[in-house]
Amino acid sequence: MRLCVLGAGAVGSAVVELAAEHGHVVTGFADSESAVVDADGIDADAVLSKKHADGVVGDGDPESVFDADYDVLVEATPTTLGDAEPGFSHVERALTDDRDVVLANKGPVAERYADLRALEAESEGTVQFEAAVGGAIPVLSTISDLGAPHVTAARGVLNGTANFVLSRMAAEGLDYEHVLAEAQDLGVAEADPTFDVDGIDAALKFVILANVLSDGETEYALDDAEVEGIRNVPGTALDLAAEDGRTVRLIGEATADGVRVAPRLIPQGSTLSVTGTQNIVQLETKHAGQLNISGRGAGGPETATAVLSDVSRLE
């Protein structure tokens, strides 16, 4: 497949780096300021070196990337809320041109799901977005194979930063501010950790799951989710939980009742009590009990692997 990759952060760059290993060719690659297009396939090493050295991937106008000959648009620009722009317009353009789309960007599927499906219905192309939910974890493909009507709920831990902070608070008896600073030093938390510690990132992922599980019956967006983050979880709460054989995790759920994300008490050592930056999703199925899928929920190569798995499902 010929890929056109938008976004040159960790995920987009890793897609460009790993595409050849999966048998694909990248014919277009753009960051917010520039683009490089080559019908024979761009030179991944050279382009990534240029990005590293000069801060840009090429010399072309970013818009010129749509002139590339491509089969699949990989949308890996940063997630934005509300109108989900500019990601949404990128997707619209590709679908209007009857191309397939693989999203790592959560915005269009979390905030404008019905608009997206309407565009897809008019297009020869289809939209996939495994990478938007839990990085490397194959959640959406599993739901697709089971059939959404056969999955009654999804529950789990889908933000590695918040999970790291809670795991460390419990293991070391440290308070939130202390552990957050450590996580920032380690690069696990960003300088502005709002998205992660306030539960917004996790909520977006469970909104996407709710949209997929509802199969078009109800549309969900971030505004529909009940969200509580971990900022106000005191270290003492974790100490008390531990005395009772329990711990606290930022648990999200997508059920017929909607989307909720909040810190919850769960038994230590239980399936949901993953540690560090691990993610986990539990799917409740009608006839096959509970399925648990866990792994790395973030990271460039991990998320790029989910993107490339989506590409392979389009073939």
Added chain:
Amino acid sequence: MRLCVLGAGAVGSAVVELAAEHGHVVTGFADSESAVVDADGIDADAVLSKKHADGVVGDGDPESVFDADYDVLVEATPTTLGDAEPGFSHVERALTDDRDVVLANKGPVAERYADLRALEAESEGTVQFEAAVGGAIPVLSTISDLGAPHVTAARGVLNGTANFVLSRMAAEGLDYEHVLAEAQDLGVAEADPTFDVDGIDAALKFVILANVLSDGETEYALDDAEVEGIRNVPGTALDLAAEDGRTVRLIGEATADGVRVAPRLIPQGSTLSVTGTQNIVQLETKHAGQLNISGRGAGGPETATAVLSDVSRLE
């Protein structure tokens, strides 16, 4: 899709029961003594009641089931070793007629993988067999999406009976004979538990995983596996393990070095230490770290769900 279902045990019967809910029609259904064929779809309730009351699904000769108009053969007869007959011949017949095949029967994919792939190469039909490895757990579809060359090893617990026995021995401090008798009373272990407690069932599943991961480079069969069961695990070993924060599980692995199944010491509460009849598989990937998938590894509706997910992937 029109399904022809061979085998009227727990799995075959559950496929017949659940097919309509997944949008499929069963046009043929056979047990070892009889068959029922109806181009408009058999009456699932009536046929399953007849099986329950009379011990047979219909009045026709079992062979007549191949006269059904069908798109997908579901092979759910009991697993046999060596030549994997009669399952292998059933699959051969369907592929020769250019039909797709979905296997719950482990024999043909564990014991005659190269023969099977050779038949598939000559056919318009394709072969799927998620249900043969870990019941409801989506292991093979995950490997397929990642691409076999990107998965370097599979490891885990794929026999619920052995896992139930080891979990109970550790939790209750009882010895093997005691817990086995209890498992037989509960219907978790069969009257002849050899296949499960001697590790053969788990080994067949890891042989299948090895065949899939090797992607045609090396063919594996049960004879190639190093297998040790749980019969000789003394209760005292579990006590000693517990004092050290560890426990014993029947762990299998499929790596570039081949297939091994044996009781192993693992940390209590670690990802692989699933309890009861749960199954778990860990996949080591090249770029996405470790993926863990757990759930119910056996049971009629659970395994039938895997069969019907395979059918949906054929569409």
